[in-house]
Amino acid sequence: MVGAKSRLNLVAVFFLWFVSSSQFSHVAAEEEESRSASLAVFACDVADNLKTVSYGFCNRTLGVDPRVSDLVHRLTLDEKLGFLVNKGIGVARLGIPAYEWWSEALHGVSYIGPGVHFTNIVPAATSFPQVILTAASFNASLFEAIGKVVSTEARAMYNVGLAGLTYWSPNVNIFRDPRWGRGQETPGEDPLLASKYAAGYVKGLQKTEGSDDSDSLKVAACCKHYTAYDLDNWKGIQRYTFDAKVSKQDMDDTYQPPFKSCVVDGNAASVMCSYNKVNGIPTCADPKLLAGTVRGKWKLNGYIVSDCDSVKVLFNDQHYTKTPEQAAANSILAGLDLDCGAFLGDHAGTALAQGLIKEADVDRAITNNFATLMRLGFFDGDPRKLAYGKLGPKDVCSQENQNLALEAARQGIVLLKNDRNSLPLSSKSIKSLAVIGPNANVTKTMIGNYEGTPCRYVTPLQGLTAVVSTDYVPGCGDVACNSIQLDQAKKAAAEADATVLIMGSDQSIERESLDRVDLLLPGEQPTLITEVAKVAKGPVVVVIMSGGPFDISFAKSDHRISSILWVGFPGEKGGAAIADIIFGAHNPSGRLPVTWYPQSYVEKVAMTDMNMRPDPATGFPGRSYRFYTGEVVYGFSEGLSYTTYTHTLMEAPKTISMDSGDVSPGFKIRLLVNNTGKIDGSHTVFLFWSPPAIHGAPNKHLVGFQKVHLRGRESGNVVFDVNVHRDLSLVNEVGDRKVELGSHVFHVGSLRHSLNLVL
Known part of the structure; x- marks a missing residue:
């Protein structure tokens, strides 16, 4: 019964927990299909086709290039065309089975895309926090650790025929506008953070352990959506027809760096081009x-794939070409290798017959595709006899993997307000807790989009109830919150020792194909929060569960609201992580990866304006902490802890001479970080840089971050290695990157240090 004391409802709570932990909503495969899903899909199966022994492409002693060349030369033209699409054909005469390229692994192995199936053999996979919250940890080693777990579970599922080897993740687009529905999938607004996340997650997915072959892949990652893609559906403007007008300066210093890092630093096996046009040209048809x-500057070692039906879209929706054959030809000639969809398969043959492309162009494309499968071991025979052959269902949803999902959520959660040090609550002094809000007992909301079936949910209510007695009132029927159960909520808060309001959004508010039009909490949520806070007997904690930021100025300024937490979409163990933070089992260390703007910002800024830099002539205020200097609700990198830290500059040069020939000068910034409190905690040290005010330079720019763990009263050293050309160069108005002489200022917390660059 709504509002009833939880100790009288333990049976009901246990039942909810049991259902959420044992019911897998997407196990829709028939039993017969489940029984048959026992073997991986692979080529060169000697047991099935003895002829494969004589094929060069099956000879593991040869290099990738000669093996691929041998395979391509054995194929007919029609067969070649069948390998231009995600549903790759099988060639029985050569022992090659059909292969599905499209699988997803944004924050865990996902059932989005036809390449993955959950059955009774593997009913679930570890569901980590949505990317935006993981990015808030600012922990580069965590990015890679999650990727490693996801790839292990992916390989385990592949071995029993339930998954592929090519995963179209991560999403490394810049979270440019706070209204973007897919911002939740990204690492945030900062190019360095997005770049570090891209390289780290890709390395975790792809790196093979214990192999001397640096070219081999555990699974193949794909960085998407290239490029300047960050609008889905805003006020009727659709991603399928949107033309992103981007300056050379913004392109090179904001939109491109994460993709460059993905390819150059992460060695990603794939890049996905996006739906939108950039400066009039569809990205999938831009050579x-x-x-x-x-392929040229960054030296991609892999394949380029379209977002699903992008080639079809550039013909049907964007009307970029007059005929479908021209659309197919333009994309292939631009460098596209694989079409997610059937368009290339349907029209590339005709384009070839019309002389728009040559067979050599098709050969080039499928060569890149086959080379990736070679590196994955797809043509090496039975995977049970190869490096990851012993992985299986036992390696999915392991306790160790689930523990990492919990730790990732803990590290990402951001404490935004903590008046009077109200948090952490004491489980000894707090005997009753009012838990209120539409997101208080959610399951699927916690895992965001591009999700898979999780191992086991722990809802916020379950997490909190495991610590103290709770009185649960939903407050709203759902996050839209069109009507509120105010009397019941106020009664619960007035009687409880403390109140936790768990509010925010879900996929009905922000998602792919749905951008927001404002930054306000949905419906009557602000009223529910404010009215409950007025009557609450004890401290009031507001928890915002969301992908994007909200204008919660009313809660920030309300003295009756003691604490505010942002928890993103915290993954399958989100409820346990929230409880750990609130009751002090974990000291919060997350920091915001995006700026939280006031509502007034989006009232005067069109989402379609791709400019990053402010324009005084038009009143455009700029975007992100790098260029926007106006009022914020909370700023990029903000976040509190249950302890305090100080920084002392130990070493940094005051002058650097640039007269060093072709060698870029480098130097160290050495800091002493001190945990001045009694509580152990982790702390992210941010190194910001303010360049000379020239060429529309950013106000400040993140050039490094490191996360350190310090016990109470403990000190530790942090060292940043700064390369002048890599870290202190500016992109000018025509897209050239140069180092400017003069005063460069570094910021670490309240510290400021000036460096003078001279000839």
């Missing part, structure tokens, strides 16, 4: 972006 930059 400068694909063949010129990704």
Whole structure:
């Protein structure tokens, strides 16, 4: 019964927990299909086809290039065309089975895409926090650790025929506008953070353990959506027809760095081009972006794939070409290798017959595709006899993997307000807790989008009830909160020793194909929060569960609201992590990866304006902490802890001479970090840089971050290695990157240090 004391409802709570932990909503495969899903899909199966022994492409002693060349030369033209699409055909005469390229692993193995199936053999996989919360940890080693677990579970599922080897993740687009529905999938607004996340997660997915072959892949990652893609559906403007007008300066210093890092630093096996046009040209048909930059400048070792039906979209929706054959030809000639969809398969043959492309162009594309599968071991025979052959269902949803999901949520949660040090609550003094809000007992909301079936949910209510007695009132029927159960909520708060309001959004508010039009909490949520806070007997904690930021100025300024937490979409163990933070089992260390703007910002800024830099002539205020200097609700990198830290500069040069020939000068910034409190905690040290005010330079720019764990009263050293050309160069108005002479200022917390660059 709504509002009833939880100790009288332990049976009901246990039942909810049992259902959420044992019911897997997407196990829809028939039993017969489940029984048959026992073997991986692979080529060169000697047991099935003895002829494969004589094929060069099956010879593991040869290098990738000669093996791929041998395979391509054995194929007919029709067969070649069948390998241009995600549903790759099988060639029985050569012992090659059909292969599905499309699988997803944004924050765990996902059932989105046809390449993955959950059955009774493997009913679930570890569901980590949505990317935006993991990014808030600012822990580069965590990014890679999650990728490693996800790839292990992916390989385990592949071995029993339930998954592929090519995963179209991560999403490394810049979270440019706070209204973007897919911002939740990204690492945030900062190019360095997004770059570090991209490289780290990709390395975790792809790196093979115990192999001398640096070219081999555990699974193949894919960085998407290239490029300047950050609008889905805003006020009727659709991603399928949106033309992103981007300056060379913004392109090179904001939109491109995460993709460059993904390819150059992470060695990603794939890049996905996006739906939108950039400066009038569809990205999937732009030779400068694909063949010129990704393949040419960045030296991609892998394949370029379209977002699903993007080639079809550039013909049908964007009307970029007059015929479908021209659309197919333009994309292939631009550097596209694989079409997610059937368009290339349907029209590339005709394009070839019309002389728009040559067979050599098709050969080039499928060569890149096959080379990736070679590196994955797809053509090495039975995977049970290969490096990851012993992985299986036992390696999915292991306790160790689930513990990492919990730790990731803990590290990402951001404490935004903590007046009077109200948190952490004491489980000894707090005997009753009012738990109120539409997100207080949610399950699927916690895992965001591009999700898979999770191992086991722990809802916020379950997590809190495991610590103290709770009185649960939903307050609203759902996050839309069109009507509120105010009397019941106020009664619970007035009687409880403390109140936790768990509010925010879900996929009905922000998601792919749905951007927000404002930054306000939905419906009557602000009223519910404010009215409950007025009558609450004890401290009031507001928890915002969301992908994007909200204007919660009313809660920030309300003295009756003691604490505010942002928990993102915290993954399958989100409820346990929230309880750990609130009751002090874990000291919060997350920091915001995006700026939280006031509502007034979006009232005057069109989401379609791609400019990052302010324009005084038009009143455009700029975007992100790098260029926007106006009022914020909470700023990028903000976040509190249950302890305090100080920084002392130990070493940094005051002058650097640039007269060093072709060698870029480098130097160290050495800091002493001190935990001045009694509580152990982790702390992110941010190194910001303010360059000379020239060429529309950012106000400040993140050039490094490190996360350290310090016991109470403990000190530790942090060292940043700074390369002048890499870290202190500016992109000018025409897209050239140069180092400017003069005063460069570094910021670490309240510290300021000036460096003078001279000839």
